[in-house]
Amino acid sequence: MRIGILGGSFNPAHKGHISLAERALRALNLQQVWLMVSPGNPFKSGQKMASFEERLESAEKLADGVRIIATGIEQRYGTQKTFLTLEHLKRNFPNIRFIWLMGSDNLPDLCKWYRGKALIKSVPIAVFARPGSNKEALKSPSASWIRHWQRPERESQALGIKGAPDWVFIHRKEVNLSSTEIRAKNSFL
Template sequence: MAEKRSEAPSGLSVGLLGGSFNPAHEGHLHLTHMALEALALDRIWWLVSPQNPLKSTRDMAPLDERLAGARALVEKSGDPRILVTAIETELGTRYTIDTVRALKARYADTRFVWLMGADNMIELPRWANWRELTQEIPIAVYPRPGFTMKARTCPAAALLRSVTLEASEADRLAKSAPPALVFLDGPEHLASSTEIRARHGR
């Protein structure tokens, strides 16, 4: 899907929420609205991944199906600040570091923030070139059941401790030069794509 440059006008702050969205659910909307408010973002892009390198293809729904489900959910929410996209297929990127660099090059005047769950923060050292990623884009971590406190003491968090903002300063993150990190405070949402698939026999 080709993206128009008008989707990221100069000077806007845009959160990037990458994931399989297999399927998209109310938890994605919950954390999106949490991030929009806490980080004072203008937009959030849901980057529906063609295939997460760390996840199996066995129970992965086709990209078109996952895109359609995410778009239907966003349309139902009525929030025009959320854009659902599979732009990684156009960019030809597989790893987050390459996607972030490509988006920064394409939208040079846009301030991007990477959004990730506490569970993914713990797993960050498994990501390709993860240290370089922290140097490319500010990161906001949202709470996830069972992982929120563990994420604050994980190796990646320790590496970034000196550049970690207080939750009360989260609205400064988008304007902060990387590396920069913040752990968002807010209610945890129990929805899980894995559990939804299990309930539907997938």
């Protein structure tokens, strides 16, 4: 079984997250995508954050509960570091092949994440185009460091078959939404 993990604050979850999950299901031939709601995000510590319960609920409302599932597993594990969470998942679900899903806006900081370089070597990664961040992302030090493990987009369904490191950049359809803009308009908090 192949499962994509889309981690994030989901402050709030929105149709852009679901669009990315649906793209991942198709492009990567996944059986499921888990929307992994983070209890906290060290890169967003200055932002006002809704409670974990509110953010998880916003993701659950959008997920279909079958192929796209919202989960608070990171909070249950007591981790807030992607690398540690993925290590727990791989240990607890040894028959599942996990693929980390992320928007291109997060790629420039990937090597700054806790054990970011180890994460790259431990799990296949699919990076999805996001409006306004693709050029910066592909020119970033993180992209330079992992470039030699990149596979062509046309081979995206084979991502992770031989393990990690392995990554792909998905250029297809972008949805121009952000949780920051939604909070500003709707006062989610």
